[in-house]
Structure formats: C-alpha cells, structure tokens
Amino acid sequence: MSRVVVAGTFDTKAEPLGLLVEKLRSLDAPPVTIDTGVFGGDHGCDHPAEAVAETAGYSLEELPPLGRAGAVSAMATGAARILRQLVDGGAVGALVCMGGSNAAAAFSVLAPIVPIGVPKILMATSVAGETRALVHGGDVTMLYPILDIEGDNRILRSMISRLAHVSVALLRAGGEHPVSAPEDSVALTMYGVTNPCVAHCRELLVDRGLEPLVFHANGTGGRSFESFVRQGLVASAIDVTISELADELFGGLWPAGSGRLTGASLSAVPQAIAPGAIDMICLGPLASLPERFRSRRHVAHNDLVTLVRTTPEENHRLGRTVAERLGTPGAATSVLVPMKGVSQLDIEGGAFHDPGSVEAFAEGVASGLPPHSPVSLVRMDHHINDREFAEALVAAVDPVRAR
Amino acid sequence: MSRVVVAGTFDTKAEPLGLLVEKLRSLDAPPVTIDTGVFGGDHGCDHPAEAVAETAGYSLEELPPLGRAGAVSAMATGAARILRQLVDGGAVGALVCMGGSNAAAAFSVLAPIVPIGVPKILMATSVAGETRALVHGGDVTMLYPILDIEGDNRILRSMISRLAHVSVALLRAGGEHPVSAPEDSVALTMYGVTNPCVAHCRELLVDRGLEPLVFHANGTGGRSFESFVRQGLVASAIDVTISELADELFGGLWPAGSGRLTGASLSAVPQAIAPGAIDMICLGPLASLPERFRSRRHVAHNDLVTLVRTTPEENHRLGRTVAERLGTPGAATSVLVPMKGVSQLDIEGGAFHDPGSVEAFAEGVASGLPPHSPVSLVRMDHHINDREFAEALVAAVDPVRAR
Numbered sequence: 001m002s003r004v005v006v007a008g009t010f011d012t013k014a015e016p017l018g019l020l021v022e023k024l025r026s027l028d029a030p031p032v033t034i035d036t037g038v039f040g041g042d043h044g045c046d047h048p049a050e051a052v053a054e055t056a057g058y059s060l061e062e063l064p065p066l067g068r069a070g071a072v073s074a075m076a077t078g079a080a081r082i083l084r085q086l087v088d089g090g091a092v093g094a095l096v097c098m099g100g101s102n103a104a105a106a107f108s109v110l111a112p113i114v115p116i117g118v119p120k121i122l123m124a125t126s127v128a129g130e131t132r133a134l135v136h137g138g139d140v141t142m143l144y145p146i147l148d149i150e151g152d153n154r155i156l157r158s159m160i161s162r163l164a165h166v167s168v169a170l171l172r173a174g175g176e177h178p179v180s181a182p183e184d185s186v187a188l189t190m191y192g193v194t195n196p197c198v199a200h201c202r203e204l205l206v207d208r209g210l211e212p213l214v215f216h217a218n219g220t221g222g223r224s225f226e227s228f229v230r231q232g233l234v235a236s237a238i239d240v241t242i243s244e245l246a247d248e249l250f251g252g253l254w255p256a257g258s259g260r261l262t263g264a265s266l267s268a269v270p271q272a273i274a275p276g277a278i279d280m281i282c283l284g285p286l287a288s289l290p291e292r293f294r295s296r297r298h299v300a301h302n303d304l305v306t307l308v309r310t311t312p313e314e315n316h317r318l319g320r321t322v323a324e325r326l327g328t329p330g331a332a333t334s335v336l337v338p339m340k341g342v343s344q345l346d347i348e349g350g351a352f353h354d355p356g357s358v359e360a361f362a363e364g365v366a367s368g369l370p371p372h373s374p375v376s377l378v379r380m381d382h383h384i385n386d387r388e389f390a391e392a393l394v395a396a397v398d399p400v401r402a403r
Numbered sequence: 404m405s406r407v408v409v410a411g412t413f414d415t416k417a418e419p420l421g422l423l424v425e426k427l428r429s430l431d432a433p434p435v436t437i438d439t440g441v442f443g444g445d446h447g448c449d450h451p452a453e454a455v456a457e458t459a460g461y462s463l464e465e466l467p468p469l470g471r472a473g474a475v476s477a478m479a480t481g482a483a484r485i486l487r488q489l490v491d492g493g494a495v496g497a498l499v500c501m502g503g504s505n506a507a508a509a510f511s512v513l514a515p516i517v518p519i520g521v522p523k524i525l526m527a528t529s530v531a532g533e534t535r536a537l538v539h540g541g542d543v544t545m546l547y548p549i550l551d552i553e554g555d556n557r558i559l560r561s562m563i564s565r566l567a568h569v570s571v572a573l574l575r576a577g578g579e580h581p582v583s584a585p586e587d588s589v590a591l592t593m594y595g596v597t598n599p600c601v602a603h604c605r606e607l608l609v610d611r612g613l614e615p616l617v618f619h620a621n622g623t624g625g626r627s628f629e630s631f632v633r634q635g636l637v638a639s640a641i642d643v644t645i646s647e648l649a650d651e652l653f654g655g656l657w658p659a660g661s662g663r664l665t666g667a668s669l670s671a672v673p674q675a676i677a678p679g680a681i682d683m684i685c686l687g688p689l690a691s692l693p694e695r696f697r698s699r700r701h702v703a704h705n706d707l708v709t710l711v712r713t714t715p716e717e718n719h720r721l722g723r724t725v726a727e728r729l730g731t732p733g734a735a736t737s738v739l740v741p742m743k744g745v746s747q748l749d750i751e752g753g754a755f756h757d758p759g760s761v762e763a764f765a766e767g768v769a770s771g772l773p774p775h776s777p778v779s780l781v782r783m784d785h786h787i788n789d790r791e792f793a794e795a796l797v798a799a800v801d802p803v804r805a806r
Contacts, residue, residue, distance in 0.1 A: 116549070119565070127545065128538035128623040135531035135547045139562065141569065142530065142545045144538045146519070146618075146627045153614055154588075159542065162522070162576050166544065169572035173565050185557075211556055215549075220531040224549045 002093030002118075004031040004167050005086060007079050007110055010045055011037030013099050015152045016160060018043075020098060023164035029171060032091065034082055036075040036106050038063050052078035072102055076109045083113050093171045094119040098163060099149050101126055108133050111140060115231055119170035123163045124149065137223025137256075141166065184210050186397070187234045189217040189225055189241040193343035194276040197240050200390030208398070210235070217241040217277075222256030229271075230263035236270040236397035237263075240384070243277035245318055246310055251290070252281040253305070261325040268330030272396035275337060275361050276384055278318050279346040279354070280307040299351050307345070309352050312360040319364020326375055334376045334396040337362045340383040347383055405496030405521075407434040407570050408489060410482050410513055413448055414440030416502050418555045419563060421446075423501060426567035432574060435494065437485055439478040439509050441466050455481035475505055479512045486516050496574045497522040501566060502552050504529055511536050514543060518634055522573035526566045527552065540626025540659075544569065587613050588637045589800070592620040592628055592644040596746035597679040600643050603793030611801070613638070620644040620680075625659030632674075633666035639673040639800035640666075643787070646680035648721055649713055654693070655684040656708070664728040671733030675799035678740060678764050679787055681721050682749040682757070683710040702754050710748070712755050715763040722767020729778055737779045737799040740765045743786040750786055 004024055008017045010033070017033075024031045033045040040049040040060045053060050056078030063071040086092050095114045097107040104126040111120040111134075120140045127134065127142035134140065143166065145159040186205050190198040202212040213234065215225040222244040229237050239261070248255035264271035280299075283289055283306045289298070297309040310318070326333060337358060345352035365377050382389040407427055411420045413436070420436075427434045436448040443452040443463045456463050459481035466474040489495050498517045500510040507529040514523040514537075523543045530537065530545035537543065546569065548562040589608050593601040605615040616637065618628040625647040632640045642664070651658035667674035683702075686692055686709045692701070700712035713721070729736060740761060748755040768780050785792040 117561070125619060125621075125623070128535050128540075130532070131534050131545075132531050137531075137549070138547070139549050139565075140547045141565075142534075142547075144541070144543045144545075144623075146540070146542050146631075147616060148619055150617075153616060155616055158520070158579075161579050162542075162544075162573055165572040165576035166569050169568040170565055173568035176561075176564050213550060213556060213558055214553075216528065216551055220528070220547075228549075 002091055004029055004094045004096055004171055005034065005083065005092050006031040006096045006098075007034040007036055007083070007106060008097060008099050009037035009102055010035040010043035011039035011041050011049065013149060014043055016098065016149050016156060019152065019157060019160045020096070020164060023161055024167065027164055027168045029168045031096070032086065034079050036079050036102070038071045038075055047082050049075070052082065054078070055081045072105065076106050079106060080109055080113055083110055087113060087115065092118055093174060094121060094167050096121045096163065096167050098123045098160070100124060103149075104134060108136060111138050112136050112227070114138070116227055116233060118174065119167075121163070121167055121170065123159065132220055135220055137220050137225075137227055141170065182233050183235055185234045186210050186212050187225055187228050187237045188212055188214050189222065189239050189276070190214050191217055191241045191243060191277045191343070193280075193345055194241045194384060196344075196385035197274070197276065197390050197393075200387050201238055201240070201394055204390060204394045217244050217256070219244055219247070219254035219256050222260050226256070226259050226263040229269050230267050232267050232269065234269065237272075238393050238397060239264070239271060239273045240393065241276035242273065242322065243280060243282065245321060246278050246281050246314070249317060249321065250281050250310070250314060252283060254282050261322055262327075264331070265326050265329035265333065270331040270397045271329070271333050272393045273322065273326075273333070273335045274384055274389070274393060275318070275322075275342045275358070277343045278315060278361060279310055279343050279352040279357065281310060283308055297352060299345060309354070310357065312354070312357045315357040315360040316364035316367075319361040319366075320368035323365045323368025323375070328370070329374060332397070333374065334378060335365050336389070336392055336396060337365075337377070337379050338382050338384040338386070338389050339379055340381065340386075342384050344385065405494055407432055407497045407499055407574055408437065408486065408495050409434040409499045409501075410437040410439055410486070410509060411500060411502050412440035412505055413438040413446035414442035414444050414452065416552060417446055419501065419552050419559060422555065422560060422563045423499070423567060426564055427570065430567055430571045432571045434499070435489065437482050439482045439505070441474045441478055450485050452478070455485065457481070458484045475508065479509050482509060483512055483516055486513050490516060490518065495521055496577060497524060497570050499524045499566065499570050501526045501563075503527060506552075507537060511539060514541050515539050515630070517541070519630055519636060521577065522570075524566070524570055524573065526562065535623055538623055540623050540628075540630055544573065585636050586638055589613050589615050590628055590631050590637045590640045591615055591617050592625065592642050592679070593617050594620055594644045594646060594680045594746070596683075596748055597644045597787060599747075599788035600677070600679065600793050600796075603790050604641055604643070604797055607793060607797045620647050620659070622647055622650070622657035622659050625663050629659070629662050629666040632672050633670050635670050635672065637672065640675075641796050641800060642667070642674060642676045643796065644679035645676065645725065646683060646685065648724060649681050649684050649717070652720060652724065653684050653713065653717060655686055657685050664725055665730075667734070668729050668732035668736065673734040673800045674732070674736050675796045676725065676729075676736070676738045677787060677792070677796060678721070678725075678745050678761070680746045681718060681764060682713055682746050682755040682760065684713060686711055700755060702748060712757070713760065715757070715760045718760040718763040719767035719770075722764040722769075723771035726768045726771025726778070731773070732777060735800070736777065737781060738768050739792070739795055739799065740768075740780070740782050741785050741787040741789070741792050742782055743784065743789075745787050747788065
C-alpha cells in the first residue's frame with residue numbers, strides 16, 4: 001500500500017509536524033515519517049534522525065563539525081537514500097515536506113526522486129519567490145502558509161489541516177488517471193521559434209494514432225521532458241528545441257541543468273534530436289545585457305527577454321556537448337541538422353541567419369562522437385520549420401517502435 | 404452555499420477548462436464559471452465573456468482596439484467586479500484559475516479579492532518561476548501542470564483531475580478550522596534583527612491570553628499582514644518591522660506595495676508602529692550592488708543578501724510616508740520610536756548605529772501628521788529590542804481592546 005511520506009526537521013518543528021501527522025491519521029492516511037533534523041531526539045518517527053544520519057554514513061554526533069550547511073546536506077542525503085528505497089518498494093503515494101528554508105532545501109533534493117505521477121507537496125513560505133529549484137520540472141503542488149511554520153496557533157492549524165486534506169486528495173486521485181500510457185506517447189520540446197516544426201510533428205504523430213506531449217523548453221520544461229523520458233513514460237522522444245543547453249553553457253536565463261539530453265540515452269528510449277533555437281541565448285531586459293554580449297547581434301523578444309546570437313565557436317561546442325551527453329545510447333538515436341536554419345530567426349533574411357553556425361554545430365557533434373558510435377548524424381537541406389524536416393524527425397523514431 | 408468559482412479564458416482553453424468543470428461536477432462540486440476570454444463564444448458559462456466585458460464597461464466588439472494587454476486587463480476588471488459580488492454574497496468557497504500566462508495574470512488580480520480562509524488555487528506553468536505577484540501574501544495553492552495547458556491529452560487529464568480533487572478537498576476542509584478568532588489574535592511583523600522585540604511582545608501577549616500571529620516582513624509577509632489586518636481578522640496590530648517600506652521607496656529587494664501600513668487605519672484596528680529595521684535597505688549579492696549604494700555603509704547578510712544603511716534624509720522620508728499612510732485612523736494608533744536604535748545592527752557599537760537617523764524618522768512622522776491628528780508619536784529612551792520597549796508596544800494596543 002502506498003502511503004504519504006512526511007519528511008521534516010522534527011527537532012525544531014516538532015509541534016507543527018506533529019499536528020500534520022495527527023491530522024493525516026485522523027483522515028485515515030497515517031504517514032511514513034522521516035526526521036531530517038540534525039539535533040535528533042525521540043519524535044516517534046519511522047525513520048528517526050539517528051537512522052537518517054547513519055544512512056548518510058554519519059552518527060548524529062559527527063554532524064556539528066560539518067557546520068550548518070554540511071549537516072543539513074548530510075541529513076538530506078540520508079533522507080534521499082531512505083526515500084529511494086521506499087519508492088523502489090512502491091511504498092510512496094505522495095511526498096510531503098513542510099517547514100522553513102531547510103524544508104524547501106530538502107524538498108528540492110527529495111522531490112526529484114519521486115516518480116512523475118506521484119504527488120510532491122510542499123508547504124513553506126519560500127514558495128512565494130523563485131520556485132524553479134523547488135519545482136524542478138516535477139508535478140509539484142505548493143501551499144503558501146501565510147505565517148511561518150513555527151509553534152502552534154489557529155491559523156497554522158488551519159493551514160496544516162489544508163495541507164493534510166490536499167495530500168490525502170492527491171494520494172487518492174493518483175490512481176484515477178494514469179499519468180501516461182508509454183506505448184503511444186511521444187515527448188517533444190518546443191519554443192515559439194520552433195513551433196511550426198513541432199506542429200508538423202504533432203500532426204504526423206496524431207495521424208499515426210500517437211499522443212504528442214509537448215514541453216516548453218524554458219528551463220523547467222526541459223527538466224520535465226528529461227524526467228518523463230528517463231522514467232520511460234514515453235515510447236520515443238523528438239527533442240526539437242535544445243536552446244536550454246546554450247543558456248546552460250553560455251550564461252542564459254533558462255538552463256535546464258546537466259541532466260539535459262541524457263535521459264533518452266540512459267533509459268534506452270529512441271530519440272531524434274534537432275538543434276532547434278541554438279542560434280540564441282536567452283537573456284534579461286536589453287538594459288541589463290552583460291557587457292560581453294552587447295556587441296553581438298541581438299533581438300528584443302519583449303521587455304523582459306533579449307535574445308543574443310550564438311557564435312560559430314559556441315555552436316561547435318554545443319554540438320560537441322550534445323554528442324558527449326548522448327554517450328552510447330541504448331536505442332536508435334539520430335541527430336538531424338537542418339542546414340537552412342535552426343529557428344524562425346535563423347532563416348534566409350532573418351536577424352540570426354548564419355549557415356556557418358549550423359555547420360559548426362554539425363562538426364561539433366561529429367567531433368564529440370566516439371568511434372563506431374551508434375548515433376547517426378544527418379545533415380538535411382531544409383529549414384527546421386519545413387514540413388519535410390518534421391517528416392524526417394518522425395520517421396527517425398518511427399520504425400523502431402514496437403508497433 | 405459557497406461553491407468553487409472557476410475563472411478562465413474559455414475561448415482559447417475550452418477543452419481543458421471544460422474537463423475541469425466536468426470533473427468538478429462529477430465530484431459533486433459544480434462550479435460557478437467566469438469566462439475571461441476576449442473572443443467570446445458560447446461555452447455555457449454562468450458569467451459569459453459578453454457579461455464580463457459589460458461589467459467592465461465594454462462590449463466584446465470594443466475590446467480589440469484596446470490591444471491585447473488592454474483587452475486582457477478589461478476582462479480582468481470585469482471578472483474582478485463579478486467575483487467581488489459573489490464574495491460579498493458569500494457564494495465563494497474557493498477560487499480556481501487554470502491556463503497560461505493570462506490565467507496567471509488574472510489570478511494575481513482575482514485572488515486578493517477572495518478573503519483569507521477561502522482557498523485560492525492556480526494551475527499554470529508560471530508557478531515555476533517568480534511567484535511573489537501570484538501569492539501576494541494570500542493563502543494560495545499552486546500546482547505545476549508539467550505540460551502546457553492546451554488541448555486534451557492524458558497527462559493533462561491527470562493533472563486536471565488532481566486540480567479538481569485539490570479544489571474540492573480545500574473547499575470542504577475550509578470549515579474545519581476557522582482561519583482566525585479575531586477577538587484574541589494580535590498581528591506582529593518581524594525580521595531577524597527585531598526578533599528579541601517580537602519575542603518579548605509574544606510572551607507578554609500570551610501572558611494576557613492572546614494569540615500572537617507573527618509575519619515575516621520580507622515583502623510577501625507584509626502583504627499577508629496587511630490582508631489580515633484589513634480583513635479584521637485580528638484584535639490589534641503591533642507593526643514592529645517596517646523595513647519593506649525602505650525597500651519600496653529606495654529600490655530594495657522586498658517591497659510590500661503601496662498598501663503597506665494602510666490596513667489597520669482603514670479597518671479601524673488599534674495599532675502600535677515601531678520603525679524596526681528601517682536602518683536597512685535589503686539588496687542582492689555584494690557583487691551586484693548598484694553603484695549608488697557602494698559608498699554607503701553595508702553589511703553582507705549572506706551570499707545572497709546585502710544590507711545597505713539608510714541615510715537620515717531617507718529616514719525622514721520614511722517617517723513622513725508612515726504618517727501619510729496612517730492617514731486618520733479609525734482606532735487608537737501610536738508610533739513609538741526607540742531612540743537608542745531600530746535593529747540589532749543599529750545599536751551602540753553596531754555597524755549601523757546612527758541616532759541622527761532615528762531622530763530624522765521621528766521628525767518625518769511629525770511633519771507628515773495633519774493638525775490634530777489622533778496618532779500619538781512617542782520618543783522612547785530605549786533600544787527596540789529592550790524589554791521595556793516591547794512592554795510599551797503591548798500597552799499601546801492593550802487598553803483599547805474590548806476585554
């Protein structure tokens with residue numbers, strides 16, 4: 001039976017966490033509890049702090065010399081290992097974290113361990129602010145508690161009651177619609193400038209009776225895409241838009257982390273990759289553009305976003321990085337390069353048109369592939385948004401599907 | 404009977420919003436629907452787009468000339484008026500918005516209309532990112548849908564099912580714990596540097612059988628504080644920490660908007676105000692400090708936050724602004740000024756100690772008060788964190804309470 005797992009610092013938040021546990025019990029959903037508090041103490045947890053520390057390779061006494069950050073990180077490591085075992089055993093129906101900034105930090109480590117389809121729930125004041133590291137592309141629910149989660153008062157009781165009800169509702173809703181039917185879903189990545197390509201692909205996929213799942217590749221979307229693919233929730237992946245990699249390597253706004261472009265290879269999911277939107281690094285308002293980008297070609301996308309042209313050298317490095325991250329994939333993998341341009345801006349007469357950059361990308365891929373790599377690299381005499389290019393992408397993942 | 408209110412652009416999101424409505428009905432929670440779509444059309448809404456536009460003073464035909472932003476804003480205005488009527492009639496048990504960036508924008512206008520205690524729920528990809536404008540200090544729940552909310556697919560169905568379950572759970576949990584018992588709750592505002600003052604106040608309040616509710620004044624907390632006070636959810640307010648005003652006026656990280664310091668006066672809640680932490684403007688990492696602040700005294704609070712000393716001139720302006728915002732309050736109002744310092748850093752020997760600034764603040768208050776103002780301004784020969792100062796704050800709001 002999968003249950004709610006509550007992870008928190010029972011040492012300093014004993015009262016509110018105790019209220020949460022009690023409330024979940026009263027709703028017939030007794031939780032599994034993990035104490036991530038560095039000070040220990042007996043709080044009746046299923047996984048007390050001593051055990052969490054030991055799982056990370058420490059005794060509680062060895063934590064203080066690590067300093068505050070080190071101790072918190074050690075406990076998160078221990079909790080992550082315990083959670084992974086619970087997940088592997090099918091015991092986790094929802095993850096719930098509640099507390100202050102430590103709870104948010106623990107959540108950002110623990111939530112990615114929980115598969116998509118299993119709710120991840122956080123109540124902390126820090127959900128008001130920059131939440132990308134908390135969401136991390138996952139199916140996350142966040143509650144703002146209004147007050148700090150400290151002690152016991154009626155407002156907090158009301159918020160904790162809500163958190164318990166939400167957790168139980170999500171736990172029970174889980175089975176109603178399976179999150180995916182892997183055998184006929186295909187994951188794609190999109191930007192506005194690659195929209196026509198993805199629209200063509202969608203149409204072709206739907207014609208084949210497949211379900212396209214489109215991820216908006218703005219940092220969070222790329223993480224979601226990788227999670228989906230890594231967890232085998234799709235039959236194949238058409239990774240049309242990899243601009244997050246440019247943001248990661250060259251200091252843009254929307255990197256998706258070092259896991260980007262690794263999921264399909266690791267999980268043996270057939271994939272076709274196109275260098276969509278690698279002509280651009282996404283940066284903030286024009287006025288805030290760092291000195292090093294000012295002399296480059298750039299386009300003000302709106303008041304908040306400025307797109308800066310990548311150089312041929314950067315494109316070579318992008319290609320090489322793609323090849324390195326693909327590694328030795330366990331299923332058919334193609335990199336299709338549209339030689340007439342990689343985005344709506346990189347098109348004949350467009351602001352970012354530069355065929356030399358596309359060629360540099362292709363050469364970068366070639367240089368990064370090991371000898372006898374199973375990855376096929378194909379230069380195509382099309383623009384990325386040509387229908388023929390979309391047909392090639394779909395064909396590249398089609399024949400290998402078991403249907 | 405209070406019900407779930409669903410507001411959304413039924414023109415462009417007819418499929419997913421239709422699924423949500425259907426799901427809520429199947430859970431015995433048929434929603435009230437408000438169509439904020441600018442293109443109109445018959446979607447069976449209780450408040451169709453035509454009616455929403457008319458409530459804002461337009462016909463649908465008059466919207467296109469306003470431009471996209473103008474049209475969206477007009478619809479939000481209309482929806483806000485309708486929602487306010489529903490709230491006043493006691494018809495709103497929860498607000499639910501779902502969609503893209505328009506849904507998020509509408510939510511940020513609509514959620515503040517819904518009283519604290521009534522859940523406000525948003526599902527949109529934009530909950531991954533900067534959420535302060537979405538949360539706005541309210542008791543908000545946010546779901547990240549993984550995919551864009553477009554069309555109909557199984558992942559999205561699963562996420563919409565979750566949203567419906569969460570909405571119903573929150574609707575039904577609402578009555579379980581009332582959000583407040585106004586007659587014996589007192590709202591306070593805190594920073595780390597005013598923590599001792601608030602701790603003293605809490606102890607004194609608890610001794611009197613009162614329940615202290617402490618808000619962390621980091622922009623969002625100040626908004627929550629103002630909402631609580633404005634909605635009459637507390638017996639009195641002790642506003643110890645008003646540094647958000649410095650951030651608002653002088654370009655700091657955590658402003659709480661122009662509503663700060665207005666709630667108690669508007670709602671005739673007795674209040675005591677202290678200039679806690681007005682010695683500091685909160686800014687980002689040291690390396691990012693704007694030129695104009697570099698020559699000032701500053702303290703690196705941590706890697707992410709640098710505190711910059713406010714000047715006597717700025718303190719005068721802060722005092723004047725406080726007086727202006729208090730206006731002519733409808734209940735006893737005191738401004739108590741701790742002449743020996745306003746924070747842990749502004750203390751004899753401390754990095755920000757500067758009695759001239761405190762005096763400038765007091766003079767600013769005096770200069771901003773109208774003749775015969777009922778606001779009492781009291782200079783006290785104490786530091787803000789002295790126990791005697793906390794006693795004076797509690798005494799200032801105590802005698803007027805009806806008990």
